[in-house]
Amino acid sequence: MTDLKTSAEEPEFMRAVVAGLADLEAGRDLSLAEVLERLGIG
Numbered sequence: 001m002t003d004l005k006t007s008a009e010e011p012e013f014m015r016a017v018v019a020g021l022a023d024l025e026a027g028r029d030l031s032l033a034e035v036l037e038r039l040g041i042g
Contacts, residue, residue: 023029036042 030038032041
């Protein structure tokens with residue numbers, strides 16, 4: 001039996017993964033230090 005919520009969220013998750021991979025390939029990435037700085041955590 002397939003969980004409807006899971007099956008409905010799966011395509012959205014996969015689109016986010018593909019978008020993230022495209023960002024990495026295009027050089028749009030940040031180091032952990034940069035992320036923490038932007039969030040005001042570091």
